[in-house]
Amino acid sequence: MYINPLIEQLERKYPDGNREGILRLDMNENPGGLPLEVVESVKSKLTPEFFSTYPDKTPLINSLAKFHGVFTDNIAITDGSEMALKYIFEVFGKPGSNFVSVFPTFEMYGVYANMYGLNHKKIDVTKDFNIDVDQLFECIDGNTSIVSLLNPNNPVGRPYTDDEFRLVAEKTKSTGSLLIIDEAYHYFYEGTQMSLLKEYDHIIVTRTFSKLFSIAACRIGYAISSAKIIKMINNARPTFDTNAIALLFANELINNKELTQKLIATELEGREYLMAELVKAGYEYVYQGGNYVTIKVQTDSKTVAERLLTEKKISIKTSGYDILKNYIRVTTGDVKYMELFIEALLELDK
Numbered sequence: 001m002y003i004n005p006l007i008e009q010l011e012r013k014y015p016d017g018n019r020e021g022i023l024r025l026d027m028n029e030n031p032g033g034l035p036l037e038v039v040e041s042v043k044s045k046l047t048p049e050f051f052s053t054y055p056d057k058t059p060l061i062n063s064l065a066k067f068h069g070v071f072t073d074n075i076a077i078t079d080g081s082e083m084a085l086k087y088i089f090e091v092f093g094k095p096g097s098n099f100v101s102v103f104p105t106f107e108m109y110g111v112y113a114n115m116y117g118l119n120h121k122k123i124d125v126t127k128d129f130n131i132d133v134d135q136l137f138e139c140i141d142g143n144t145s146i147v148s149l150l151n152p153n154n155p156v157g158r159p160y161t162d163d164e165f166r167l168v169a170e171k172t173k174s175t176g177s178l179l180i181i182d183e184a185y186h187y188f189y190e191g192t193q194m195s196l197l198k199e200y201d202h203i204i205v206t207r208t209f210s211k212l213f214s215i216a217a218c219r220i221g222y223a224i225s226s227a228k229i230i231k232m233i234n235n236a237r238p239t240f241d242t243n244a245i246a247l248l249f250a251n252e253l254i255n256n257k258e259l260t261q262k263l264i265a266t267e268l269e270g271r272e273y274l275m276a277e278l279v280k281a282g283y284e285y286v287y288q289g290g291n292y293v294t295i296k297v298q299t300d301s302k303t304v305a306e307r308l309l310t311e312k313k314i315s316i317k318t319s320g321y322d323i324l325k326n327y328i329r330v331t332t333g334d335v336k337y338m339e340l341f342i343e344a345l346l347e348l349d350k
Contacts, residue, residue, distance in 0.1 A: 006117055013107075019315065025331040025341060026315040028154070028185075028292050030214035030263070032334050038259060042249050055244040060251040064222060067254055068194060073227040076234055077242050081184055081208040081221030082108055087236040088204060088223070089116045089146065092178045097145040102131050102157055104321045105150050106182070118145060125323060129156045129286050133164045140171050147172050150182040152189050152289030155319060155329050159289050165193050169200050178229075179203045184221075187212040187264055189289035194224070201226040209246075211291060212263050213253045218246035267291050271332035277342045286327075292317075294329045298349050301326045312344040 015027065024031050033039075057077050065072045078084040085108060093099065095117035101109055103122035113120040121144075123136045131153065140147055149168065152159040160168075165181070172179040181193045183205055196203055204225040210216035220242055223233060253259065274293060278285050286294040297304045301318045305328060308314040317329040330341060 006115055010111065010114055012111065021313060022309070023312075023314045023337060023340060025333075025337070026317040026329075027216075028211060028290070028331045029216045030212070030267075030291075030333055031331060031337045032266075034214045034253075035259070035262075038252070038256075042252050045248060046245065050244065050248075053244070054240050055242060055247055057242065057247060060247050060254070063251050063254050064224075068224060070197070070224060071227070074197070074224055074230055076223045076225075076230045076237075077247070078221055078223065078233075078237065079241055079246075080210060080219045081182070081206040081223070083219075083237075083241070084204075084206050084221055084223040084233065085109070085180070085182075086112055087233045088178070088180060089113065089118070090236050091232045092146055093118050094145045097143050098139070098141075099146045099148070100136065100139045100144055100177075101148040101150075102136065102153055104155060104319070104323070105148070105153055105157070106184075109148055109150075125153070125157045127323065129158065129288065129323075131157045131160070133160065133167075137167060137171055140168070140175055140177060142175050144172070144175055144177040146178045146180065148180040148182060150184070151191065151193070152185055154185070154290060154292070155317070155321075155324065156286055156294055157288065159189060159191055162191075162193075165196065169196055169203060173200060173202055177202070181205045184208045184211060185290035187260070188267060188291045191289075197224060197226075201228070204229060209250050209253065212260070212267070213250070214263065215246065215249050215253070218243070218249055220246040220250050266334050267332055270335045270338045273335045274330070274332055274338040274342060277338075281342075281346060291332045292329050293332055294324070294327050295345075296327050297345075301328050304328060304345070304349050307348045308344055311348065312340075314341055314344055316341075 061072050061075050064075050089112040093116040097118055098121045099113040099118040100121045103124050110120050121139045186192055204223050206223050208221035284296040305316055305318045
């Protein structure tokens with residue numbers, strides 16, 4: 001039996017299974033989810049006929065095109081932006097070429113690079129959690145297939161400036177490389193590079209409905225790019241990949257401006273509360289954008305995480321990266337959840 005050696009050699013890590021009854025502050029989901037009335041409104045449209053029909057992406061594509069001021073053939077909807085990235089590597093990742101990103105970053109970038117036979121050239125985030133854009137710039141050459149800029153980076157790494165984006169856009173254009181601008185944490189961080197799509201046809205901007213829009217369970221995201229690139233992404237995906245419930249929810253959410261503003265305000269209030277309490281308690285922390293704060297604990301990070309989970313039913317993120325030794329990453333959300341977290345942290349981290 002043949003097994004693709006690139007797949008066989010992959011070392012994958014998956015989140016633990018059942019998280020019911022846990023305050024989920026580990027994966028940058030909205031810990032409280034959408035307002036119940038919004039969920040009930042969408043559920044009322046789930047008729048037997050709805051379930052018996054193959055999914056139709058057209059309404060959401062039309063809504064996104066209007067929302068972003070682009071044409072419908074500039075949009076590809078996928079099972080989360082994570083799947084958009086998989087298609088991108090499948091289509092545009094030349095085996096044996098280089099993939100360039102900062103490190104650490106979203107783990108699936110490294111997985112996809114290995115899966116499709118690319119060499120991952122890593123530009124380490126500095127000890128003060130800065131990003132050396134000059135070094136990144138120098139790593140992009142004629143053997144570079146794909147470059148990724150996650151903005152803001154996760155788990156740490158400052159956002160890029162508009163000038164830095166333009167420099168990388170020009171460099172990747174000159175080397176014939178594809179540039180991914182990953183905006184998974186847009187809305188928490190206002191900066192966006194959607195305008196670059198009007199000037200460059202080798203850039204893809206990805207977005208997700210898993211973070212601010214709070215439907216991670218539905219697995220839905222999208223990519224925006226030139227019509228040619230979007231056609232190639234669509235060529236790589238199954239006929240009916242995104243489920244109809246996800247499409248329905250996403251279409252309702254992208255058209256609900258009042259809800260969007262409410263979700264933004266709720267997270268911001270909780271984040272500012274948490275950071276103020278951390279200062280009062282004498283904690284060092286890193287916040288550079290996104291719905292997460294990286295905190296240097298007083299004792300051992302893994303011990304703190306284990307005690308938070310077992311004693312308080314609160315799940316947070318730790319890391320094996322040297323740069324994040326004795327740091328924990330905490331998802332931010334409604335003040336009531338941040339109150340529960342900070343109270344538990346102060347009790348257990350001593």
